[in-house]
Amino acid sequence: MRSSLFPQNFLHTLGTLPPYYNNQLRFKIMRPENKSTPSASKSQIAANSNNPELNKLRQILHSDSTNGWDKCWEEGLTPWDLGSPTPVLVHLHSTGSLPIGRALVPGCGSGHDVVAIACPERHVVGLDISDNALKKASEVSVSFPITLSSGSPNAEHVKFLKTDFFTWCSPQKFDLIFDYTFFCAIEPNMRSQWARKISSLLKPDGELITLMFPIDDHEGGPPYKVSVTDYEEVLHPLGLKATHIADNELAIATRRGKEKLGRWKRFDCQSSL
Numbered sequence: 001m002r003s004s005l006f007p008q009n010f011l012h013t014l015g016t017l018p019p020y021y022n023n024q025l026r027f028k029i030m031r032p033e034n035k036s037t038p039s040a041s042k043s044q045i046a047a048n049s050n051n052p053e054l055n056k057l058r059q060i061l062h063s064d065s066t067n068g069w070d071k072c073w074e075e076g077l078t079p080w081d082l083g084s085p086t087p088v089l090v091h092l093h094s095t096g097s098l099p100i101g102r103a104l105v106p107g108c109g110s111g112h113d114v115v116a117i118a119c120p121e122r123h124v125v126g127l128d129i130s131d132n133a134l135k136k137a138s139e140v141s142v143s144f145p146i147t148l149s150s151g152s153p154n155a156e157h158v159k160f161l162k163t164d165f166f167t168w169c170s171p172q173k174f175d176l177i178f179d180y181t182f183f184c185a186i187e188p189n190m191r192s193q194w195a196r197k198i199s200s201l202l203k204p205d206g207e208l209i210t211l212m213f214p215i216d217d218h219e220g221g222p223p224y225k226v227s228v229t230d231y232e233e234v235l236h237p238l239g240l241k242a243t244h245i246a247d248n249e250l251a252i253a254t255r256r257g258k259e260k261l262g263r264w265k266r267f268d269c270q271s272s273l
């Protein structure tokens with residue numbers, strides 16, 4: 001089903017967010033077209049192959065498939081990193097629209113999304129192959145400003161793991177898996193393997209949420225261009241079908257129109273692997 005995610009007034013939505021996110025979001029809304037906004041200008045270059053920083057990042061990743069991601073984090077070549085939680089994920093969390101239980105964020109980077117959705121009802125595992133990314137993530141988790149009504153910080157409900165998503169053997173399955181800019185970061189010929197791994201890690205009634213970006217027509221990568229069809233092609237054979245696909249109206253300014261939220265559930269429990 002494809003529909004508009006936020007039919008109501010977008011600014012009205014802000015009133016439902018906790019103060020910290022509200023401030024982050026207002027900052028971005030007040031300066032949506034301001035090219036000097038760090039996260040905005042950084043995300044913009046991700047889709048521009050003529051950009052020297054992006055070319056350097058691609059060069060590192062293509063020349064060192066083992067440690068390339070870690071080098072990018074070490075050198076601060078992280079145009080994907082918003083430096084704050086993803087607004088639409090925060091919205092879903094704060095409106096009680098995310099599954100509770102165990103959640104996984106593969107390719108979690110600096111871990112803002114991991115910490116943002118952690119709570120006593122939801123334990124979140126953030127997984128990344130880069131030591132430097134996880135160093136940042138552990139700093140984020142201890143400095144996170146929000147404490148819950150119970151008084152316990154989100155960090156208590158978070159675990160970061162350094163491991164390769166494709167070879168990881170998890171002892172447990174997940175109620176929720178959230179993918180943002182991980183699918184577009186892997187080589188396109190790995191997408192079937194990505195889907196099989198996701199499927200094997202999801203509980204039979206678990207939910208996959210994909211924030212699909214960048215939906216455009218640039219060449220090369222990472223990030224590689226994506227389309228809804230790219231996800232359907234690898235998820236449908238495993239019985240994972242979209243229950244909801246919509247434009248992400250909470251995308252940051254430079255990603256707006258290039259991002260869709262997809263929610264996927266298993267319809268054929270026999271196809272879980």
Ligand SMILES: C[S@@+](CC[C@H](N)C(=O)[O-])C[C@H]1O[C@@H](n2cnc3c(N)ncnc32)[C@H](O)[C@@H]1O
Pocket residue numbers: 069070080081082106107108109110127128129130133163164165166180181182185
């Ligand atoms: C484009 S970044 C996205 C980070 C984060 N999701 C975000 O939106 O800011 C991709 C991340 O995936 C990690 N990564 C790449 N290949 C991986 C793998 N095979 N297993 C686990 N993490 C991986 C990289 O280190 C990097 O942090």
